[in-house]
Amino acid sequence: MKNSLYIVIIGCGRLGLYLANQLSHVGHSVVVIDIDEGTFDHLSPDFSGFRIEGDATHIAVLKEAKLGKADVLFATTHEDNVNLMVAQVARKVFKVPHVLARVYDPRREQVFDQLGIETICPTSVAAEMFLLAVASERATRGDI
Amino acid sequence: MKNSLYIVIIGCGRLGLYLANQLSHVGHSVVVIDIDEGTFDHLSPDFSGFRIEGDATHIAVLKEAKLGKADVLFATTHEDNVNLMVAQVARKVFKVPHVLARVYDPRREQVFDQLGIETICPTSVAAEMFLLAVASERATRGDI
Numbered sequence A, B: 001m002k003n004s005l006y007i008v009i010i011g012c013g014r015l016g017l018y019l020a021n022q023l024s025h026v027g028h029s030v031v032v033i034d035i036d037e038g039t040f041d042h043l044s045p046d047f048s049g050f051r052i053e054g055d056a057t058h059i060a061v062l063k064e065a066k067l068g069k070a071d072v073l074f075a076t077t078h079e080d081n082v083n084l085m086v087a088q089v090a091r092k093v094f095k096v097p098h099v100l101a102r103v104y105d106p107r108r109e110q111v112f113d114q115l116g117i118e119t120i121c122p123t124s125v126a127a128e129m130f131l132l133a134v135a136s137e138r139a140t141r142g143d144i
Helices: A016-025 A035-042 A059-064 A080-092 A106-114 A121-142 B014-024 B037-042 B061-064 B081-093 B107-113 B122-140
Strands: A004-012 A029-034 A050-053 A072-075 A098-102 A118-120 B006-011 B029-035 B049-052 B072-075 B098-102 B116-121
Touching: A004 A016, A004 A080, A016 A029, A016 A035, A016 B122, A029 A035, A035 A050, A059 A080, A072 A080, A072 B122, A080 A098, A080 A106, A098 B122, A106 A118, A106 A121, A118 B122, A121 B014, A121 B072, A121 B098, A121 B116, A121 B122, B006 B014, B006 B081, B014 B029, B014 B037, B029 B037, B037 B049, B061 B081, B072 B081, B081 B098, B081 B107, B107 B116, B107 B122
Parallel strands: A004 A029, A004 A072, A029 A050, A072 A098, A098 A118, B006 B029, B006 B072, B029 B049, B072 B098, B098 B116
Antiparallel strands: none
């Protein structure tokens, strides 16, 4: 792939796994980090990236992942606080240009925002889609 | 609210709670069902709907919620199988016109789809948003 990106993914749960497989498949250089080596078993057989077993809140682990070279960091662990910490370190210490973190608790989105970290909250996104369904139901009934 | 909808929400976790508060706030008639009464403590003080403590996989509980009158059912518990079961009962037995279920496991979306149940998978939605971020990063670098 011409000009592929170097992408580091923290967390190899359902979301991290999906992203790692997809992004590797389309030709990006992917490094996935998880504290539990067992999660790597679910990576696609054609996953061509690197796997690092380790705690991403340790600078040494991020250095091993060559985070300083990364174009993108995705923080997708199940712990909002871990995602926040790693995302901040990626921005401030490693100067990663594009950092995105998952947050479960919508109330934390504001904190992340104030710290300049872009976030995606699956609960908020799902909620918006449910609310759109209500709007469409009303439209179907000719109420709006 | 003119022509408000009658909406039954199964599960009062983060998503169910948000939907119940929002939909009640804008004037819809909302019934929220959860097996754990404690979850209702987080409902907004101006929530004007009904709360039913009970197991939504029991027909009696759904009857108590007057599901036959509902315009919309949202199944938002943390159990995909519970959401699937309740969503099916709502469609087939109670003939609810608009049924939407949350599924955590994207592999289950197909099963739901075959059973005619509309689903929202927060993981898939979040993944798409992360992938869009990669596309935008490449666009920023002038690669596409």
